[in-house]
Amino acid sequence: MRVVVDQDLCGTSGQCVLTLPGTFCQREPDGVAEVCVATVPQALHAAVRLAASQCPVAAIRVIESDAGNDEHASADPAPSPAEAERHAAKDQRNPGGHDGTV
Amino acid sequence: MDVQEATAACRDAFAELASPACIHDPYPFMRWLRECDPVHRAASGLILLSRHADIYWALKATGDAFRGPAPGELARYFPRAATSLSLNLLASTLAMKDPPTHTRLRRLISRDFTMRQIDNLRPSIARIVAARLDGMAPALERGEAVDLHREFALALPMLVFAELFGMPHDDMFGLAAGIGAILEGLSPHASDPQLAAADAASARVKAYFGGLIQRKRTDPRHDIVSMLVGAHDDDADTLSDAELISMLWGMLLGGFATTAATIDHAVLAMLAYPEQRHWLQGDAVGVKAFVEEVLRCDAPAMFSSIPRIAQRDIELGGVVIPKNADVRVLIASGNRDPDAFDDPDRFDPARFYGTSPGMSTDGKIMLSFGHGIHFCLGAQLARVQLAESLPRIQARFPTLALADQPIREPSAFLRTFRALPVRLHAQGS
Numbered sequence: 001m002r003v004v005v006d007q008d009l010c011g012t013s014g015q016c017v018l019t020l021p022g023t024f025c026q027r028e029p030d031g032v033a034e035v036c037v038a039t040v041p042q043a044l045h046a047a048v049r050l051a052a053s054q055c056p057v058a059a060i061r062v063i064e065s066d067a068g069n070d071e072h073a074s075a076d077p078a079p080s081p082a083e084a085e086r087h088a089a090k091d092q093r094n095p096g097g098h099d100g101t102v
Numbered sequence: 103m104d105v106q107e108a109t110a111a112c113r114d115a116f117a118e119l120a121s122p123a124c125i126h127d128p129y130p131f132m133r134w135l136r137e138c139d140p141v142h143r144a145a146s147g148l149i150l151l152s153r154h155a156d157i158y159w160a161l162k163a164t165g166d167a168f169r170g171p172a173p174g175e176l177a178r179y180f181p182r183a184a185t186s187l188s189l190n191l192l193a194s195t196l197a198m199k200d201p202p203t204h205t206r207l208r209r210l211i212s213r214d215f216t217m218r219q220i221d222n223l224r225p226s227i228a229r230i231v232a233a234r235l236d237g238m239a240p241a242l243e244r245g246e247a248v249d250l251h252r253e254f255a256l257a258l259p260m261l262v263f264a265e266l267f268g269m270p271h272d273d274m275f276g277l278a279a280g281i282g283a284i285l286e287g288l289s290p291h292a293s294d295p296q297l298a299a300a301d302a303a304s305a306r307v308k309a310y311f312g313g314l315i316q317r318k319r320t321d322p323r324h325d326i327v328s329m330l331v332g333a334h335d336d337d338a339d340t341l342s343d344a345e346l347i348s349m350l351w352g353m354l355l356g357g358f359a360t361t362a363a364t365i366d367h368a369v370l371a372m373l374a375y376p377e378q379r380h381w382l383q384g385d386a387v388g389v390k391a392f393v394e395e396v397l398r399c400d401a402p403a404m405f406s407s408i409p410r411i412a413q414r415d416i417e418l419g420g421v422v423i424p425k426n427a428d429v430r431v432l433i434a435s436g437n438r439d440p441d442a443f444d445d446p447d448r449f450d451p452a453r454f455y456g457t458s459p460g461m462s463t464d465g466k467i468m469l470s471f472g473h474g475i476h477f478c479l480g481a482q483l484a485r486v487q488l489a490e491s492l493p494r495i496q497a498r499f500p501t502l503a504l505a506d507q508p509i510r511e512p513s514a515f516l517r518t519f520r521a522l523p524v525r526l527h528a529q530g531s
Contacts, residue, residue, distance in 0.1 A: 012216075017217045029213055031212030050465075056162075057474060058162070
């Protein structure tokens with residue numbers, strides 16, 4: 001598993017750092033979140049998905065395959081809650097797509 | 103008369119929230135709203151969302167499906183903005199900005215609110231907490247009543263802000279006296295005299311910050327104001343003096359009354375549910391769970407003070423929110439929604455034991471700090487103040503009790519207090 005933070009989206013709330021301080025950190029000059037590990041150890045997979053689903057601005061992307069690319073992630077037959085969250089967020093950005101009914 | 107009868111003809115939820123019954127206990131009315139009118143359209147045209155799922159969605163969609171008002175639209179959403187200093191200052195705060203301006207301005211101040219920076223403040227917060235409790239002890243030990251709201255809950259965030267802003271304590275106490283008036287003036291249903299009182303207080307804050315900015319420019323220190331002045335002077339286009347004053351004004355407004363109210367609510371929870379005090383006597387995980395549950399049960403800011411403007415017609419629960427409608431979210435109601443939090447009126451810190459901050463064991467988000475791009479900048483600062491306070495209050499004054507009924511501020515917008523009189527139980531009683 002790999003995890004990336006979209007630094008343009010990051011809202012600097014630091015919630016991911018509180019959830020997983022060893023995996024995420026904040027840049028000193030502006031508080032933007034960064035991933036401080038190359039790959040996520042198996043034991044932390046669930047916690048990383050949780051951090052992604054909790055990010056207030058959905059800036060954390062989890063790439064499940066180690067070979068990792070977006071297609072692999074979206075083609076996952078059983079998307080994690082974090083991914084479902086991310087796709088929902090994407091839909092909301094698509095005008096006319098999601099009507100907001102929940 | 104039951105709640106349903108009383109409110110079946112509710113034309114304006116904002117007016118109802120200001121009623122004496124709701125000031126006393128707003129939650130029965132919020133339950134009615136969630137069940138009967140979850141996408142409420144007030145007489146003024148404002149839309150109010152009260153279900154957790156709808157609020158959560160709207161907060162996440164801010165910047166996409168919803169936007170802040172453009173500068174040219176201020177008069178449309180705030181008809182009195184032309185003559186009101188407070189509304190003009192509000193319009194320049196971070197909370198009213200959209201990306202990319204919002205992103206740029208927020209990052210300027212984010213460096214002082216990183217988790218590491220807030221952690222660095224822990225020792226000084228702990229010192230302030232201990233000193234304030236020491237200050238209350240003699241009177242309490244003589245058997246006298248002490249106003250915990252004024253002496254502790256309000257004093258702590260003020261002193262922490264004085265440190266962050268690099269301000270003398272007396273200056274901060276002077277400024278803080280006007281904060282309540284400003285907050286009330288910003289409520290959508292504020293009367294003209296309330297708005298005038300807010301503007302008078304805002305003028306004092308603005309003049310003070312104008313002077314403070316000048317002092318920090320000639321004599322910079324390690325504080326937020328000096329840092330922002332530096333960022334401003336490096337690039338004059340980045341942050342005008344007016345924007346800088348608005349940002350400081352916004353931090354002052356967002357940080358005080360809300361933190362104080364949550365400390366008050368936490369102490370009331372300790373007194374009301376002694377069987378839950380064990381959470382404050384163990385490790386940090388238990389303290390965190392108690393703090394999150396206090397924040398969930400009593401959101402200090404009951405609804406959003408800034409407009410979220412629909413970018414298009416949005417259908418929500420069978421109701422069409424028209425394009426350009428001003429949508430507000432009733433955060434305090436979302437936190438009590440049984441679809442998100444089982445048995446929501448029960449105070450139960452176990453919901454947040456061992457979880458990520460702000461997330462329940464069921465994966466639901468506690469809404470008091472908001473969500474999305476405007477997520478509270480000071481969330482962690484508030485959490486640390488609470489976490490450093492509550493176990494110390496518990497340890498120092500284990501026999502703390504109410505001396506009299508707490509007095510609430512009669513506000514529809516903020517669930518805050520005017521006084522919280524406490525005393526110690528007599529030994530052996």
